[in-house]
Amino acid sequence: MQKNKHFLSLKWKFAFGLGGLLITLYSAYAYYIYYQAVDNFSNSRVTAQTNQINIAQALTEESFFVLDRFVESILLIQSDETKTGAQLQQLFDEHWQHWQVIWGLENAAFYNRQSIEVKRWGKDIPSDSEIILRAFTQEVPQHQLICAKGCFQQILTPVLFNSEVLGVLSVSVALSDTLLQYQQTMRNDLGVLISDNSQALSAITHAKKNIPLWQKARENYVLEDFLGKGVVFIKDRRRYELRVFPISKNSSSAPYFVIINDITEDYKNLQNKLLQLGIIGLVGLFLVIFILLINIHFILARVAQLSQALPLLVQHQYQSFRKKLKSQSSTIFNDEVSQLAETAAYVAKDLEILSDDIEKNTELLVKKSQELEEERDFVAQLIDTAPIFIITQNMQGDILTVNKEGLMDMKLKAAEIIGMPFAKLISDKDHLQKLEHLRLNKESKEITFDDRLALLTEEPMYLSWIHTILRAKNNSQEPVVLSLGVDVSERHVADEQLIWLASHDQLTGLGNRRNFQHELEARLALAKRYKEQLALFYLDLDQFKVINDTHGHQAGDELLQVIASVLKKEIRDTDLLCRIGGDEFTLVISATTLEGVEILANKLLYALTQIKYIINEQIHPISFSIGVAIYPQHGETQQELLTNADLAMYHAKKSGRARYHIFSPEFEYQAVLTEQLRWKHIIEHAIKQDEFVLYYQPILDIKHKKISHYECLLRIVQQDGTLLMPGDFIIQAEQIGIIDQIDHLVLRKAIEQHLAFQAIGNNSRLAINLSGRSMNDMDILPYIENLLSQSGVKPELIIFEITETSAVSNFMSAKSMIKRLKALGCRFALDDFGVGFSSFYYLKSLPVDYVKIDGSFVKQMDVSEEDRIFVKVLTEVSQAFGKQIIAEFVENKEILSLLEQQGVDYAQGYYISKPISDPLDLSHVKGLE
Incomplete structure (x- = not known):
């Protein structure tokens, strides 16, 4: 008997098995009864409704019939x-x-x-x-x-x-x-609805009770819900059924009859009936199980008594065993347990005879074994001490012997491996085939083969085997196969390592470019053979160079390892993910669809946004730009797919990063690239030739009728004197990655103007716009701090503006930047508020001083009541949080007057003044005292 296994009586096994079966059958039967009861109830209600409809229509037709007969009788008089x-x-x-x-x-x-x-x-x-x-x-x-x-x-x-x-x-x-006659006949209520658009009933029996019911029903349902079927609803803990149908049998439109049935008692009767059926069924079920357990208990008690006697046979106590069998209580009829006891008695008798024979033969064997013992010990010692595997097997491939070294390396006992097929030690099918040929004399007398030991999984071992057939001289015994195995694991691991290094990226563990090219070619062949689609994703890490240059290559390497780990979790085991360059990855998925490609692209982009990569206590947002090309629509060769995926990736990156783009043959990628290069030349030329200038738009203090401060607005003055507005070049600068240079240029020129103000004793504030990309620019804060530390600079006269969308999208970075610059004395304004996320939580959490209401809500305040209400609400909430309000796009005097009435603090717009090149020229400014 195996002591290490938990014991569970047959009684309980039978009880659990049969009980489970009975419970399953009962559950199925109960469900059937429940379904039938509910179905019968529903059918009875449908029948009742049909009867009620027929009677109501019949009473109506009868009333018209009586009127017809009355008129005919009058006319016949x-x-x-x-x-x-x-x-x-x-x-x-x-x-x-x-x-x-x-x-x-x-x-x-x-x-x-x-x-x-x-x-x-x-x-x-x-x-x-x-x-x-x-x-x-x-x-x-x-x-x-x-x-x-x-x-x-x-x-x-x-x-x-x-x-x-x-x-x-x-x-x-x-x-x-007619209604009363129906109510007296059917004992339920009938009403009239004169038209489809009417909400109220024109007439109904028991109006005091039924009109509120109708009103509650119309709150939750439309008229079409009641036509053709009854609608059940609950009011005051009672269940009602409501049905609407045309008064005339030959009509499908208004006027309608409305029937209201109180089915509370019918529903309670249904529930009580189901409960009674459930209780009766459960009691019967448990009673049957209990009776079965009692019967099984008495039967298994006899089996248990027999099992307690069987160990006596092992101890050779045959007489005690027979007494135990005789002590069992007799039964009226023989059964299987009785037959088992009789069989055990016969077995005990035979075992007793065999035991005597064995005892006599043992004495003879002991003498002979002593003679062979010394010879056996010598050979065994020689075999066991050899540092190789020595295994013998019969011609059928079953293991006969194995030496101690083999047992130790395989971590097995001799009893576990003796008799095992040698094939279980072999991993390579070619090895097994050659060994079979050797046994059948189809190979030479000796074969060699290097193979992995199949029994070991945790630490694989590789052996170099030599197999030879040993035959007895007189052919008195069956030939055996002698197998000698030498451990060559270290050599194999070294070979495997070299192969792996040739096809994988050591940093991330992903396949390298060589592996990618080889696997892609193979998968293209399969896709072509089975006429399947294949998608190639080209993934380029956004702003990786910034992290490498700013924090060193170690930080960049750690980030690449994190990204590789995240990507592997988001794809299937059958997908091919490789790193083919510094920050470039490829992903190949087979047997896909366009919908599947879009789902996976969004899934990858989202997964990367969840990476919280922190350097120097600052979170760096991580994103990919992804280009996708699909076989065979976008190319049939490896080079075509890779080129088109690269073009699509570049388009995704210039569209704003953290995006994906699927290659489209109709899209003019080259034209877009040409336009991109044109703007790059214009912007770089403007930076080199110092063609960027600042214009200043005055911002009016509404209450005190004076200029509060100026917003610095960037322009490019071209060689012909024309101006390029920010809307023309800011987005282009962000796409080509030189917006940070423009940020630095604006900051420098604004501080220069601030110092010019200080030189003439002018303490006007300047508001400087920061781009959304500056939230993640590692160099921007040190640059600003260096500018503010110059002699003569007063940080309290500097206001920085960031848009609501960029602040919320980079919430932690924006909050950290605002706190650091406010600690130096600067102020902050939240620009374009109302068109982004518009969350008062962010308004409360961001420590800004000003809130600039987006001009789209201001410029039509004089004609739009909705805009006036929206501005008023934003003003009151912002001021409640201690923020001052600036309204943009103030285009006329009426808007300025409305803003003053609503308590807005500052106004900015063309009515006050257009942006001017000389901030001291206030001759055209309106609204001043």
Whole structure:
């Protein structure tokens, strides 16, 4: 008996197995019963609704039928010779009150051929002139439902004389009589909805209770939800069913009947029935399992008694074993356990006989074994001490012997390997095939082969094997195969290392360019063979050179290792990821689609944004520019795909980084590159020739009617005197990577103007714009600090502006920069607020002094109420956080007046002043005292 295994009685195994089966069957049956009950309930409700609809429509048609019969009887009272409109009126005058009581009439009217009411009896109930005209033209009675100060059924009957229509007789009865008759018959409520657009019911039984129900239902559903099926909803812990259907059987439009059923009790009965079925089923299930356990217990008790006796056979206590078997309680009928006990008794008897024979033979064997022991020990010592594997196997390939060195290296016991097929030690199929040929005399008498030992997985061992067949001299014994193995692992590892180094990047462990080219060629062949698509991703790390140059190659190498690890987690094992250059990676995915390419590209971009790469306590955002080319649409050769993927990557990078672009044959990449080079030449020439100048736009202090400060705005003065605005060249500068030079140039020129102000005693503040890229420029802060440390510079007169979008996109970097510069005395403004993320959390968290409301909300304040409200809200919230407000794009006096009324602190725009080259020339500035 194996002591190391946990014991679980057959009783419990049987109980768990059968119990699980019974529970599964019960669950399936319970689900079926539940489904049937719910389905029957739903069908009963559908049947009930259909019955209610039929009765309601039948009662309505019956009411119209009675009116038809009444009118026909009235018209038949008069003879054909005396039938005139006047006589019909006289007849109604005489009998109206009697008919009103007997027939329940609410209104009667007679119309002449001009559809003019000649006389009316009873209530004033209007008739549709179109319906009257239809009665004249079609000469058949017309039915209609009218709801005005009550709902009525109306019939308009043409009065004929000598095949000529004298007039139309209208007779009406109250629809409430039909509703009450329905309610008394069906014991549920019926209402009327006169049109599709009507929200309120025109009439309904028990209105006090049912009108609120209808209103609640209309809050959650549209009319189409009630047409054709019942809608169930709950109000005041009661469940109601509501159904809407046309009053006429032959119509699918308004007017409608509305049926409201209280199905609370029916639903409770359904739940109680299901609960009762569930309880009864569970009790029965557990009772069956309990009875089965009792029966199994008594059966297994006898088996347990037999198992306790069996160890006596191992101890050769055969007499005690027979006594144990006899002590078992007898049963009325023999069963399998009885047969097992009888078999055990026969086995005990045979074992006792064999034991005696073995004891006699053992004495003889001991003598002979002593003679062979010395010889065996000598050979065994020789074999065991040899530092090689020595294994013998029979001609079927089963291991017969193995020396101690082999057992130690394989970390196995002799009992575990003796009898094992030698093939389990072999990894290479060619090795196994040669060995089989040797056994079948198809090979020479000796073969050699280098192979990995298959049994070892943690520390692989490589052996150089020599196999030879040993035959007895007199052929009295079966030949055996002698296998000698020498450990050559160190040599193999060295060879493998050289192969790996030739095809992999040592820094990241990814494949190198050589491996990429080889694998891509193979995958292209497979894609062509199976007519599949293949996608090549060309990934270029954004701003890697900045990190390398600023923090050293070690930081760059660590970043590349982190990125490689992240990328490997995002792709499949079958995808090919390689590093083919310093910051360039390639990814090849097979059997893909355009949708799959887009999903993977977005997944890779997102994964990189989650990398928190920190250097000197500052987080550096990590991103890739990705270009994608797809086989065969974008190229059928390796060179074509790589070239097109590179073009697509370059387009993605110039579009703003952290983007991907899929190659398109229709896109004019060369034209874009040419335009990019043209702007690069213009900007670099402007920097070299000092063609960048600053213009200054005054910002008005609205309350004190004076200039608060100036915003520095950059221009390029070309050789012909024309000006290039920032909108023309800033985006281009960001794309070609020289925006940092422009940032430094603007800062230097602004500080020069500040020093010029100080020289004449002018303490006007200057607002300097910082680009979004400056948030991640490692050199910008030291450069600013160096400028501010110059003699004569007053940092408290310098305001830096950053846009809302760039501040939030680089939140931690922006917050850190703002804190460091404010510590020197500078102020900060949040530009273009309202068009970016517009989160008051960021407004509260960023320590800025000014908030500049984007001009798109200001320039039409005089004509847009929505803009006025938006500006007012931004002003109040910002001021609540202690920020001052600057409104841009102030284009006229009316806007300036509105801003003053709303408490805005500062105004900037063409009405105040256009940007000027001389900040001291205020002759054109408006709004000053």
